[in-house]
Amino acid sequence: MNTLRLQLRFLVPLVLTLIAAAYLAVPLMDRLTLRWFSRDLNLRGSLVTKTLSDSIAEGLQEPGSSRMQSLFNRVVQDERLVGIGLCSLDGELLRRSPGFPRSLTCAKAEVIGQQDEPQIRIEGGPAHVGFYPVTDENGPIAQLILLQDLSFVEHRSQDTQKYLIILIAGLGGIIALITVVVAQLSWRGWVSGARALLRGEGLISPLMSSAAPELAPFAADLRARLRDLEDEYRRSLGPETEWNPERLRALLRSQLRGDQLIVVANREPYIHDKVGDEIVVKRPASGLVTAVEPLLRACSGTWIAHGSGTADAEVVDAHDRVLVPPGKDEYTLRRLWLSEEEEKGYYYGFANEGLWPLCHVAHVRPVFRESDWEHYRAVNQRFADAVVAEARSEDPVVLVQDYHFALLPAMIRKKLPRATILTFWHIPWPNPESFGICPWRQEILEGMLGSTILGFHTRFHCKNFIETVDRYLEARIEHEHSTISFHDDSTFVESYPISIEWPTEQTQAAWLPVAQCRQNVLARLGLPPDHRIAIGVDRFDYTKGILERIHAVERLLEKHPEWIGQFSFVQIAAPSRGSLEEYKSFQERIHALTARVNQRFGREGYQPVHLLAVHHDQAALYELYRAADACMVTSLHDGMNLVCKEFVAARDDERGVLILSRFAGAAREMSQALIVNPYHVEETADALHRSLTMPEAEQRERMASLRMTVREFNVYRWAGRMLTDAGRWRLRERIEARVQRHQPDLTT
């Protein structure tokens, strides 16, 4: 019934269009045929006149003779010629044949003969009127009027109309039939494909991939949406068995059975710096470190990173290794030394001036320099060599972290073909058009496809990556399995939303009560005890939306002056990539904006914006999270964002409001936050006002739900899911290898 209605929706306009076409075409056809025939009849008339000229000339010289009359009588015996009349040069009708209408005078015939469609209606139907000069060797001697039968034109026109209508109707019928059949088949194929997908078979039937490529984008969207729903569903089921270090360790034992785990990341988890004569250990402000370290601690492995601290070289052994965390010695940190040139080209240049803005699409132009690219490639090769040197077997599990190492997976694969390489891309992946501006897009994609598993935070980023490969490489893509086959290797592309380590009971027990945290923070900032504060915690980066956030604070104070003197915004910004021009000028702009807003709304003892551009240790950060009324995360684009999860984890009092950008990957999981578009200052200012006036019960409800999500979807789950997939992959590879080993025995 539904398909019939669908087809009618198509067929009715088609039939109406055909009727309209016939309605317009038939009279047009009529007029055209009439003109063509008129032209033919005129030619024929001239010919007849020429043939008769001599006889007429003779007849005129013998006015009494009846020869001319009998000539006329003979001529009109032709079935097409129905009348003939002879006019003198001064317009007098001299002779006429029988059937020539009496009412037709020479003057009238001359006028009609000059028209486009020269015809009159006589007894027996329409007749064509031709008016022709009769000449002898001295020039015109008379005028001849020829009336030719036109009724045959009418008959032919009726025939043409009939055939035209039959043709249009026939064509219309055939088109309609073909359309209905094709639509019916496509519709059935599509419905059964979608049903298969909904049943969980994960397949849009072969029709989708080969016969109907035009439906592929829709299928991809449907697939992505279904996977999102799957995630949402799993989340809505409530906590499954909690993921924690023990469970991860058990998983590593069962799935990877003591296989070696190597992490490659640019950033080291611990930096040894020289301060005076002392060596101090620092933990960098990095989402990546926060996320990956718990994993290595759980299964003691090796972390290979760039040794960037001023005392790093002093604490390593002869193989550039040091055990960390200091004092606990749970895993090995292998340091790699980069020259200033290398760091400038590979890290600051290609990774941070090229790939970072390329992937974030935050209105900062990526810069691509040939020399940076050369360094990027060379440094990736050095890290690949280090992985090979650290590998104790030919098939270690290697976790490659982030956009600094796009080429590394293929380089490792070349030396260790049996390694399981898991690459995690911590930042967004743009659409194919945006990525297409990178001059080395092909090399980057080929490098990444050396991975066994390639992870992104969201399905959306996976989809963008697969579409990019589809656009720029000759690779085989199996959408239903989210797998890309390139040369002889396959890469499984999957989303693994990263998270934080949920604070242990011990950690929570060490926290000061929330009231105490508030008191400490407010006292440190010189603010009265009942002052309200919102916080922002970020690396000092243009993608984090710090500028937009301060604009929103300014707008709040404009719209709601009652907050002036009652509310302040505290921004903690860890210095980051400060040697890059773009970052320097961004940081200057933030300082200038802060100064302007403070000047505009500040007064003695009150400053609306507190900008603290310093690194804080974890205890200080958590104290701030616990002290805040609201936390603003307004990234313009963010792979995930861990600050919002840390804020939620810190609020065991279930108070405080999270304001979260819709462009952060975290927004997909944390829908109970106040979701904003950071580009819309008004909306963010309103959300800020709402957060400061939100009733306690609502805060509690939202925060409890957010806490449940972050607690369950913690970093161990992130790692666990990736490692489970890696374990499955390895098992399959091993079984295949075994089968291949036994195959010769079977054949002999």
Ligand code: ADQ
């Ligand atoms: P980042 O861009 O570094 O991470 P984010 O996820 O917010 O962003 O992590 C920042 C980390 O640095 C947090 O753990 C935070 O506590 C810490 N931090 C921020 N400011 C600090 C300060 N002033 N002092 C001390 N610590 C500070 C990248 C991607 C993200 C992705 C992560 C993890 O850009 O989208 O979530 O990797 O994959």
